[in-house]
Amino acid sequence: MFLAKKQMSSKIPKYKQIISLIENAIISGELKAGDQLPSLNTLRNKFKISRDTIITAFNEMKARGVIYSVVGKGYYVKTTDIKVQIKILLLFDELNAFKEDLYNSFLGELEDDYQVDIFFHHFNFDFFAKIISESVGNYGYYVVMPANFSGVELVLEALPVNKTYILDQTQDTLSYYPSIYQNFENYIYDGLTALYDNISPYKKLILIYDANKQPQGIQDGFKLFCSTNKIKHEILGAITNKAIKKGEVYFTLEDKDLIKIIKKLKQTSYQLGKDIGIISFNDTLLKEILEGGITTISADFKFMGSQLAKMLKKNVLSQIENPKKVILRKSL
Numbered sequence: 001m002f003l004a005k006k007q008m009s010s011k012i013p014k015y016k017q018i019i020s021l022i023e024n025a026i027i028s029g030e031l032k033a034g035d036q037l038p039s040l041n042t043l044r045n046k047f048k049i050s051r052d053t054i055i056t057a058f059n060e061m062k063a064r065g066v067i068y069s070v071v072g073k074g075y076y077v078k079t080t081d082i083k084v085q086i087k088i089l090l091l092f093d094e095l096n097a098f099k100e101d102l103y104n105s106f107l108g109e110l111e112d113d114y115q116v117d118i119f120f121h122h123f124n125f126d127f128f129a130k131i132i133s134e135s136v137g138n139y140g141y142y143v144v145m146p147a148n149f150s151g152v153e154l155v156l157e158a159l160p161v162n163k164t165y166i167l168d169q170t171q172d173t174l175s176y177y178p179s180i181y182q183n184f185e186n187y188i189y190d191g192l193t194a195l196y197d198n199i200s201p202y203k204k205l206i207l208i209y210d211a212n213k214q215p216q217g218i219q220d221g222f223k224l225f226c227s228t229n230k231i232k233h234e235i236l237g238a239i240t241n242k243a244i245k246k247g248e249v250y251f252t253l254e255d256k257d258l259i260k261i262i263k264k265l266k267q268t269s270y271q272l273g274k275d276i277g278i279i280s281f282n283d284t285l286l287k288e289i290l291e292g293g294i295t296t297i298s299a300d301f302k303f304m305g306s307q308l309a310k311m312l313k314k315n316v317l318s319q320i321e322n323p324k325k326v327i328l329r330k331s332l
Contacts, residue, residue, distance in 0.1 A: 018057035023082050037075040063140040086140040090118040093145045097284040098301045105305030129155045178317040187324045188221030191297030198332045203247035205233045208257045249277035278331040293329030
């Protein structure tokens with residue numbers, strides 16, 4: 001057995017020696033994937049160290065994905081690839097073009113000794129809670145998009161605050177977590193204000209807004225802009241049954257709604273950018289060329305991804321507001 005002739009040094013922290021002991025056994029082939037590690041009591045009696053010291057070592061190796069635990073049974077070797085130093089959980093709300101930009105930018109800023117596992121909760125709170133529950137102790141860092149879930153802080157209590165980062169939407173109850181967040185109310189108010197001269201010739205501004213998915217701040221910023229500038233406005237939950245009318249500007253948050261409006265437009269004689277206006281939230285390559293260009297109010301997702309990686313690498317624990325940009329194109 002690999003423990004037989006091993007002794008502890010007084011110069012190196014004991015938990016690090018436990019880690020080295022197990023890693024060396026994996027490298028030599030004495031331990032293989034699926035093998036059970038010696039019990040806490042066996043290691044404690046062998047090296048005359050505390051259970052807490054051993055648990056510290058095991059937790060660090062769990063966070064790197066080298067070992068895993070089974071309740072009531074013990075710890076097991078998960079992989080023989082011990083090059084990974086830090087394992088990161090990414091829990092996104094959904095996959096779309098801008099989240100892909102964020103993800104690629106994040107990966108591009110990390111070194112090879114990081115392993116990233118990505119999951120999507122699709123705005124399902126129970127699934128969100130299940131992923132978090134099953135991930136506790138298995139990662140060095142947790143990056144979470146909490147969407148607009150109520151009670152999310154209770155789910156995240158199981159995670160270490162200084163290793164958990166909030167991304168995109170945040171809430172007052174999560175203010176003590178490090179984060180890169182979007183200030184949606186300011187984004188929308190400032191973005192629409194920058195476009196005021198292009199919006200004002202139209203008769204009505206219409207927001208397509210799904211309260212189950214979208215941040216409250218978007219609606220608040222929209223209402224504030226309209227009331228401040230005395231703009232006639234409307235908020236719709238869906239565009240499906242809406243007949244578009246001359247003089248309307250549509251502000252879409254979802255790409256599917258943008259496409260639906262363009263399809264409706266093509267069934268009329270109205271001209272985009274003259275009779276009908278469109279503003280879309282978050283820019284993509286498609287919006288650069290679609291119908292000659294769609295005007296957007298957009299977060300900088302590439303910055304969000306690269307900045308997140310820099311924060312994790314340096315263990316920065318601050319809250320950073322992600323920048324926005326307004327791009328005026330032919331649709332307005």
